[in-house]
Amino acid sequence: MRIYFDNAATTPLDPQVFEVMAPMLRDHFGNPSSTHEHGRKVKVQIELARKKVAQLLRCTTGEIVFTSGGTEADNMAIRNSVEDLGITHCITTKIEHHAVLHTLEELAEKGKIKLSFVKMNGQGEVDLKDLEELLQNNARSFVSLMHANNEVGTMIDLVAIGNLVRKYDGIFHSDTVQTIGHFEHDLSVLPVDFITAAAHKFNGPKGTGFLYINKRLKLHPFITGGGQERSMRGGTENVYGMVGLAKALELAYSIMPEKRKKIEAVKQHFIQRLTQEIPGISFNGTSGDLEKSLYTVLNVNFPKVDRPDMLLFQLDLNGISCSGGSACSSGATKGSHVLAEMDRDMDAPAVRFSFGKHNTLEEVDYTIEVLKKIFE
Ligand SMILES: Cc1ncc(COP(=O)(O)O)c(C=O)c1O
Structure with missing residues (x-):
């Protein structure tokens, strides 16, 4: 056994996900940036995948940027906010995934931000009063709190925390890598600015994820190069990964x-x-x-x-x-x-x-x- x-x-990769990925690897080899038919066919598949994700999460297609996974999506949210939105104070916990924690610590060490850790109890639950005080005392803070902890399963209330962050004009990023595909996220009502996903956590392929960026925020490219991913992330796309992610999310929602x-x-x-x-x-x-x-x-x-x-x-x-x-x-x-x-x-x-x-x-x-x- x-x-x-x-x-x-x-x-494990769902066999139905593999079935939609295989033709993208085997048959549809065109570069999605090419304007000829080989390229156009592939580009359509990327945009269909994005549309599917946006429909399931109830946001617009322009708010979804495909990435190489959760780590890159977390990095993009944090680094772009500090770089492009003039953020100088960040709030997080000591139990975030290293994709968040190490990124914020590095920015603090370089003197780009002041970093505060919100108080938690012995189960890793966030002290909302302490969070409110931190928000009150530091204008326009960037708050990064994971939806569910990957090691001990402790969760936050996205709505309560999102509303609190909004009240003090902050920016709210939640690492939702462990909850996308396991819970429904309705971004038409959720008060979040960024959420992140990795397809391999919901029976999709490894090396593919996405970042949701609320349309109220205007950011510069995270990876400069070609104008791929609506200029947020240069580089020829991981088409089979994107197509696999969208199928995996669709299946996850259906069951x-x-x-x-x-x-x-x-x-x-x-x-x-x-x-x-x-x-x-x-x-x-x-x-x-x-x-x-x-x-x-x-x-x-x-x-x-x-x-x-x-x-x-x-x-x-x-x-x-x-x-x-x-x-x-x-x-x-x-x-x-x-x-x-x-x-x-x-x-x-x-x-x-x-x-x-x-x-x-x-x-x-x-x-x-x-x-x-x-x-x-
Ligand atoms: C909560 C959380 N965030 C981020 C990541 C990183 O995701 P990836 O390995 O796809 O980059 C993980 C991976 O386990 C995770 O559990």
């Missing part, structure tokens, strides 16, 4: 309620069985609370063992793929900057199990049997 419980790291129900049942079962059968476990962030957390993530503290670094290895040997922190940076139990901010015993080994549409209750039961043997 081989089980994949690492869907927050990446998800969203059933998928959510199925995954929530898997997570609930996992929580129940762990609580019953492994004494001394606890959950990180809000991930143990179905109501308050990202339904695809469960982050568990296990009882102390002699070799905590061996836990993931033992699970792997028994056919279970999961991770100890964020697989984007390590894939191992070593030094998660997110867990370091949580209210927990730092000596307890933590494992992130993250679920996708293919996971089953039987896989949970098998995993519990393996864990029982490890901790008996």
Whole structure:
């Protein structure tokens, strides 16, 4: 038996997505910037993909810029805001993905911005009063707060925070990489300026994502070169990636309620069985609370063992793929900057199990049997 419980790291490509990508690789090789028929045909596919994404998210096509993934989209939102919108103060948390955190820290080190960290509780939930004070005391702040944390599943209320940021004339960026394709985002009403996505988190291809840029903002190119992506990102387009992303998002939206129900049942079962059968476990962030957390993530503290670094290895040997922190940076139990901010015993080994549409209750039961043997 081989089980994949690492869907927050990446998800398998849906065969239907592969089917729409294959002809773009095999047959339609024209350069979308070429004005002849070979090029025009491909250009049409890009614009159809953009239209599909914009329709699903209820924004305009001009607000969607395709990127190479979540990291680039986060970089574009942050760096362009500082460069083009005259932002000098940014607010974030210490548990953001490194795509956000390292970018903001670099800008602060170079003296381009002042960086403030909003207070959080031991589950990573943002202190709204502290956020309001920071906004009040610093005119036109850029706020970057992730919709759902990729390691511990803690979420923010996009509407409440977006409205607060608007009240103080700030700019609001939310890294939605872990929620696009898992929740509906209605950008016709959401008070956000930037959100980001990576197709491989919702059964699409790797190396493709997008940035939503609210039309009220006018930005210069992030990558200079040709005029591709409406001049925001020069370079010949990753056409098969864009086409795959749009199909993956369409599929994700078409099955969203059933998928959510199925995954929530898997997570609930996992929580129940762990609580019953492994004494001394606890959950990180809000991930143990179905109501308050990202339904695809469960982050568990296990009882102390002699070799905590061996836990993931033992699970792997028994056919279970999961991770100890964020697989984007390590894939191992070593030094998660997110867990370091949580209210927990730092000596307890933590494992992130993250679920996708293919996971089953039987896989949970098998995993519990393996864990029982490890901790008996
Ligand atoms: C919350 C979050 N933001 C950004 C990223 C980076 O996305 P990508 O690896 O597609 O650049 C990830 C990847 O895991 C993520 O989980």
